[in-house]
Amino acid sequence: xxxxxxxxxxxxxxxxxxxxxxxxxxxxxxxxxxxxxxxxxxxxxxxxxxxxxxxxxxxxxxxxxxxxxxxxxxxxxxxxxxxxxxxxxxxxxxxxxxxxxxxxxx
Numbered sequence: 001x002x003x004x005x006x007x008x009x010x011x012x013x014x015x016x017x018x019x020x021x022x023x024x025x026x027x028x029x030x031x032x033x034x035x036x037x038x039x040x041x042x043x044x045x046x047x048x049x050x051x052x053x054x055x056x057x058x059x060x061x062x063x064x065x066x067x068x069x070x071x072x073x074x075x076x077x078x079x080x081x082x083x084x085x086x087x088x089x090x091x092x093x094x095x096x097x098x099x100x101x102x103x104x105x106x
Contacts, residue, residue: 001049006037008044016059017043017050057106
């Protein structure tokens with residue numbers, strides 16, 4: 001993990017952490033809890049660790065298997081039962097399908 005400096009250099013857009021995303025982050029979190037200096041240190045850390053943040057579904061990844069091995073869920077042989085899915089209301093069908101397509105694409 002990169003070291004933090006109390007006086008970070010001026011912000012330079014890095015990878016996923018663009019200037020637009022930095023401005024939005026500061027606007028969302030500048031509520032008086034953190035000082036300007038603390039926000040600058042935080043945004044410096046975020047710029048250094050920019051691949052750790054997913055701002056959109058297409059940017060998410062998965063954990064390294066050498067650090068976190070896959071979880072095996074034990075099951076017993078069985079005949080699965082089926083139940084009819086709840087229908088999607090016709091007025092929401094286009095929106096729901098778009099959401100599902102974006103999740104599959106990511």
